[in-house]
Amino acid sequence: MSFSVTEPRMGTKWLAGILVVGYAIITMVPLLWIIATGFKSPNDSIAYPPVILFEPTMEGYVNLFTDRTRATPQMLKDAGPPETWYDEIAQNRGTVITGPSRYGERFLNSVIIGFGSTALCMILGTAAAYAFSRFRVPLKDDLMFFILSTRMMPPIAVAIPIFLMFRNLGLSDTHLGMILLYTAVNLSLSVWLLKGFIDEIPVEYEEAALIDGYTRFQAFYKIVLPQAATGIASTAIFCLIFAWNEYAFAVLLTSGNAQTAPPFIPTIIGTSGKDWPAVAAGATIFLIPVMVFTILLRKHLLRGITFGAVRK
Amino acid sequence: MTISPIDRAAAGTPHGVARRIRGLSDRTIAWIFVAPTIFLLLAVNIFPLIWTIRLSFTDYRVNRPNNEVSWVGLRNYERILSDPAIWDTMQATAHFLIWTIILQVLIGFTLAYLINMKFKGNDLWTTIIVFPMMLSPAVVGNFWTFLYQPQIGLFNYVVAFFTGADAASFSMIGDVHLAPWAIIIVDTWMWTPFVMLICLAGLRSIPDSIYEAAECDRASKWRQFWTITVPMALPFLMLAVLFRGIENFKMFDLVVQLTGGGPGNTTTLTSIDLKREAFERWRTGYSSAYAVILFVTVFGLASIYVKALNKVKQR
């Protein structure tokens, strides 16, 4: 390895490493506390003063996935001895499981709406970004700013007209409606980021392809898309994070059918008061898909944003 | 690799003809590519906006379907702009906005600068630092009420451990003076990684050759930082500020779950106030005017800002 003047000294690196690791650990504490709470019993979760060491239980997860009701002695007798470990957990609390909870449905809704809108957003966003990057679109700068400006509206501000409009179109509380809505909200970010990526891809490649007889579509499909994959991946992360976690529209526009998990999770209640372990369990499970997605794409996340954020 | 029918057709057709027959003109393609995006944005963003503007001149109330709707001209706007309570929420929003941006830029840039020293394992730790921003703000806000509780919350116990003060002696969300800071802390915890990522991108975009040249000129590290690193990373920083600024101007879910706007009105940000007017009091016309005022404000500030950003980029 050759000596480089720009490479920091070993001591400096160590110091930087310690500082960053220190920050990372501090920032992880609240997150770890959420995960740990998921394995506490309801009384441990609200222990006064808080407990760090506790006997782990799956009660939070059982409560997350089931509906229970407080049982009268007669009901407990009728139910007989518990057949499964989760029946046993419920019966130890004097409750019986009455059926699965809505969490599964809500989670599935989040998957459909989150990933659906991200995919649609990438398709539309890449096409629009390509056009803005390569063609002379009339009023290009104004259109680009217009696209950005759509992100400036507070969701609450447009929620009433959207609510009325969705109802008239039959989109209210449907997956399609929410996918279209989140796509529209995310398009501004994705067009802006993706245009940056596509600007970086040399025009010469496509010109060569066009001379070889490719049509524009083919050139776009075969030359530009593979090269923009990194940028698309990192943009997709940001779009997914938004759509996955969105709350304001979800709480106002969805209910029985298409409600996603974020409005649902804080509302999980137990047999008395808020069921913090179940809330924590719900939050933990909900974090996993987007976490996995990010870890898989982390190389792109860091590399990608280098090209995409701002044109040099 | 398989050869698609299009390829085969392309191979068998003379170039010029092919482009005329199958290949659409660039102009057409441009429109095909842009049109769906523009259409969707018009339908979901602009059409409701126009509707909102229209409603803002009426006394319409969604919850009174039987009432006759009448035009009230600019009365809604007059009422809002002359209401001192609204200026209080604007101030609360400005306080929140300014401090979250300052803290996130400072911490985010510092972290990015340190990570860019490329110590061993920096990739792993970067990924770990990014985790908080992947959580749902509503769930985060909800959980932090729990962490902030003086009796059973972790936050107070950690502060108590380090300062020696009694954990129950202060309340982050119950105290009029601390509550605005409580929401700033949570937002900073959550979104510093976003600023850090963009700063990291900026730092990595600076070619090594520039530093090497500076080193030849015997410029000190301190001088290099201020004459090379900061100016070159500035456009990225400004972009991060733009995105965070827009997001936090709209801030709703996190704060609503955390404080509900209290105590009193100390953390009632404009979006929370707007939601009360629109979805609790159902003063649709009034809240539409409110929404328009907010939109004009953020739109105006952002366009000035984007102009400045473009100037910096062109330097």
Next chain:
Amino acid sequence: MKRSFMTTTAAGALALASLASAAQAETLTLCWAAWDPANALIELSKDFEAQSGHTMRFEFVPWTSFADRMLNELNSGGQLCDLMIGDSQWIGGGAENGHYVKLNDFFDANGISMNDFIPATVTGYSEWPKNTPNYWALPAFGDVVGWTYRKDWFERPELQAEFQETYGRALDVPATLEELKDIAQFFQGRDIDGTTVYGAAIYTERGSEGITMGVTNALYNYGFQYENPDQPYDLEGFVNSAGAVAGLEFYKELYDTATPPGSSNWYMGENIDAFRSGQVAMQMNFAFIWPGVEADENVGGGRAGYFPNPAGPAGQFAQLGGQGISVVAYSSKQNAALEYIQWFAQPEVQAKWWELGGYSALRAVVEDPGFATSQPYAQTFLDSMAIVKDFWAEPAYADLLLAMQNRVHNYAVAGQGTAQEALDGLVADWTEIFEDEGKL
């Protein structure tokens, strides 16, 4: 609408003969708040499903967004809910804006009499305009604010001795709000079994209705009145009377001197948590929590006791909670929905409802000789239901509530201004709202 209602009533009458002979199996959606009683209702409704052949679906929304979400649904004419167990204050809007189906004819046709229900619940949950025989709901869940206390702490000899010495009376269930404050202050900051405990958990929530549901328990008993009894909507001197000011000051003093630090945004859930985790000696809360308290492993099983809201200088009242069940006018399955109400009104169903933890409002259930002793909290529930008062149930109730949340929280929790200023401000806010409504 009218015609379909007539057929509805007819179908309801037929259904009386045999519930099982329902023409067609429907899927009914019942909307309510997400809380403990809702789980019990799912269990209870299984009998209805078995008897009628209909399928029940449930849509539960948490209290803090229940009103927003459901009123949004009703205002936009949504068909999500066939049955709505809406909050008591919605009844005016539900009736005047045509969200709810009027139930008088249905009740008459099916022999359901409102005289069979606790009078306060009929007025509170079913009638609009109030005190007229126009019914828009069947009382479904009786609820009222009351107090839960740590009996085991109250019974400790050393504490009793110390209390006796300090206050010159025995440490026992308070007879007045003033006494309650003494007890709360007595416990505030006290060391019990190695942890610091506090006096009382009270409602202070800002975002929805919390602090209003709490402060009214003090206001009523100190002389606050919503309006001039002789002249509707005349507020000046009633809302901000000297007694009302004293009541508001009492609540602030209680908050400042006898509640856990940081309890600035607490409502039902937070109060339960504080009580269950042993932070407080007393908690203010709706009666619905009592079955859960009894069953709790930390504080249940006789360690907790219950008492109605204590009296003040101007009398003894308690804030009414609870809900009636209504048929949503936009539902296309009104027949089946009415069948559900008819089934629900039956005495044996109501008895089972109470057994499962639902507070039945049926007199046959609560006046049963065994009722008062059936649960440790049953007598307290009965005593509390006899002294209830409710917030405005006007169509504009949400405006009125928001103004009160704002004024009261600003004074009692944020500590801004005086009680007199807060209530004067409230009179101004409410007057403006009633003027906008055309009632003044």
